[in-house]
Amino acid sequence: MQKNGAGARNGQKFHGRFELTAQRFGIDALLERWVQPPNRKCINIKSFSAYLTLVQSVGLSYIANFTLQRKEEVGALRADCLMWDEDPVLGRILVICGETTKTDPDSDARWPTSSSVEVAVDAMTVVAKLRVRCAASNPEVNCSGDDLMNPYLFHTAFEPWSSLPSGWRPYSTRPRAYNYQFVMQRYPRLFDPEQxxxxxDDLVIARMFTPNLDKGGKFKVGEIWPLAYHQLRRTGGINMFASGVLSDSSIQVIMKHLTILQTRYYGQNYSRMRFSEDFESQVVAARYEVMARQIETLVSERYLSPLGEERKHEIIVRLIGNRDFKALVKAGRNGEVSFRETRLGGCTKDGHCDYGGIESVVRCTGGDGDKPCRDAVYDRTKQLSVERQLASVEQRIPKTQRGSPREQALQAEANGLRSYLNVIRN
Structure with a gap:
């Protein structure tokens, strides 16, 4: 409790311990959960700053997960970095605007991303606007009017009680974005160590795309993942073109959705906006690596040809021959080999396919009464998915008008799915 006359000269007023203030505003449990050190009995004013920095650090990582930006690029984003582009087919597309740091310097680069990134930008913006008000009140920071209106999403803690040992620096001086290891050490409550x-299984998947992963001894079963931002860029690119590799991952669904957006922008050159060329090269490189690995797995029992073992052998000889992994990647880039994932497995047809294998599998399987496609291969691991698809189609058939084109299409689809299951089970 403040004594009578205390603060009369400087106008200061004591509001009690910070713990009581946190309770009054209903944030005490929040701070205790995320930032209270294990060796401290109660939270204090610096716990509040630690939580704000945690929000910024987590938001930075979250954005990087979905944009594949370098951490320096995410760390340089401002509050107005988020924009929406209207696509006539896909609807509203979220785009992050910023600056590139390597390859092709660009002060107005753009990254198409998942709409879920909006929550990270919003949270970081709230923190940034709180902190820039403190910065603007500190003459040593020299915060401009533009900075006040459009602050950096990631910056130093400018709260009065957070003075730096080296002294205050101008707002234009950018701090280095924290790496994953630092954040994990500073905030031990952030992740479950067991998870x-x-x-x-992690190593099996990781070695598929990084054969020398064991070099240096950092990656061992039972050890904590040495997470790093460059891993996000590589893994993110691979995920977008390998939904079959990590099919059980919830984030895979989001990444696959992101791929649709990027394919439309990059593959069809749809947008007039200029996107990061370095980001595009990362995605394209990952695409051909994934294609090469998928082609290599064709030799396993996982894949079958609906036309029999002899036809599968012909496909393998045509696609692989005596090529090793690097040669397959190069052949994919040159358009000499092709593998495209479908609902039933894959398509090995060179060039464009008019039927797709996504919207409908009728032509792939011969559900229309013709023979199955010579370029189709069936993936045994998709059996459960196909069984669910068949059940869904069979439920819809009685609800359609008998003899209508819609009923005929559904019947053909059901026949195609049954054809796949017959091949897989026999």
């Missing part, structure tokens, strides 16, 4: 441990 962060490397499993044997």
């Amino acid at each position: 962060m441990k490397i499993t044997e």
